Amino acid sequence: MENSLVLIVEDEPAIARILDAYLLREGFRTVQASDGETALQHHAVLKPDLVLLDAGIPRLDGFAVLARLRQSGSTPVIMVTALADDIDRLSGLHLGADDYIVKPFNPQEVVARVKAVLRRSLGEQKGAARRFRGLEVDFDSYAAFVLKDGQRQPLTLTLSEFRILAHMIRHPTQVFARADILDACMPESDALARTVDTHVSNLRRKLEEMGETGFLPAVRGIGYRLADPQ
Template identity: 40%
Template sequence: MNEAHTILIVEDEPKIAQILVDFLTLEGFQTKVLHDGKDVIDVVKQISPDFVVLDIMLPHKDGLTLCKEIRQFSDVPILMLTARVEEIDRLMGLGFGADDYVCKPFSAREVVARIQAILRRVSAPISKDDEDNLLVYRSIELNMEKHICKTAGNTLNLTPVEFRLLTALIKKPGVVFSRDQLMNACYDDGRVVSGRTIDSHMKNLRQKLSVTNPDDEILHAVYGVGYKVD
């Protein structure tokens, strides 16, 4: 499947960018590289990449700002690269709509594996036993095959993680999911993910739903336990 996918790499260190290009090319991906944040938005709109690898520290415009701007018009999967190890920076990246992050120094093989895993999650159906590709709950309509979310007739740009979170919740209305259960629904590669990361994703998801349908509150936090739809 890789030959059809174009990966946009935004990295200001040419050696790191080239290493990623080399490893991705070996796996059959096409790549495009930018070394600063100046033209990123225009390029994403022009070439519609299948995946964006985005460094946080960039000349002209930082990666977090770019991630937030991309999310205003696209749900393309985004993986953040960061040399900052503080948890707050990672959560900020995810809070702005990133799907994953990798801390420098990193293994190029790990980055490629993360990209492949996210692309598999995007293309694979979430529920194998659904006879219908459409999952509907109140004002929410999820098309599993096309990975489209509509609420009150409006299409939402959800990240792959947000889509999987919402799917897990609305398949069992009223059931309270712990953060660990939601992590398992979103990440299938066995990684350790902070519960605060799930909180960041849920915050983004609730904001997106409230913008299109403010009178129909569906997602609820259950203090000390997790989340549910009701």
């Protein structure tokens, strides 16, 4: 985790300086962008390990930048917003944000969130790959695949989506409550339990786009299971 490169996308110079100072003190490398277009250019050239992305930046707002980042890969993204409304938070999660922080924030809390997301992305969870029906999850490499005609087709998932899939595939027909999924897969986040619905919906959609239907059925009043028993 040390020496990881964090792209700070923030148009308020004072906030950007504070974040930069705290991250540098913890051993991170940093680069800054004050608008969306510059952020995308830095991301394309520098390949940061994580992006701290303010929602209210000029020249492409944070949500537009996040959507573009998710089209090209799965770099961890923590959204930063001054809007505390849950709908705005869920908008970021729907596009694939791995976590969010609401202004005003404690810079030490931001650093803690960065470390937590990077721990997940760098693969601290270990174990052999596991298969279930047409799915395979490799816990060591944080990769997931759809198995078709003897071929492994990679799934492009956010960290939260991967963690949900990895958590549920260990007990694929067990019903998991939303709160349990949140605690197991996003323990450092202050996200609401209902944000699990957004991640599960995105994961289900990606599986269906790969031709894998019937996964992640909702269990009314409880939560979700990976698949119904056959």
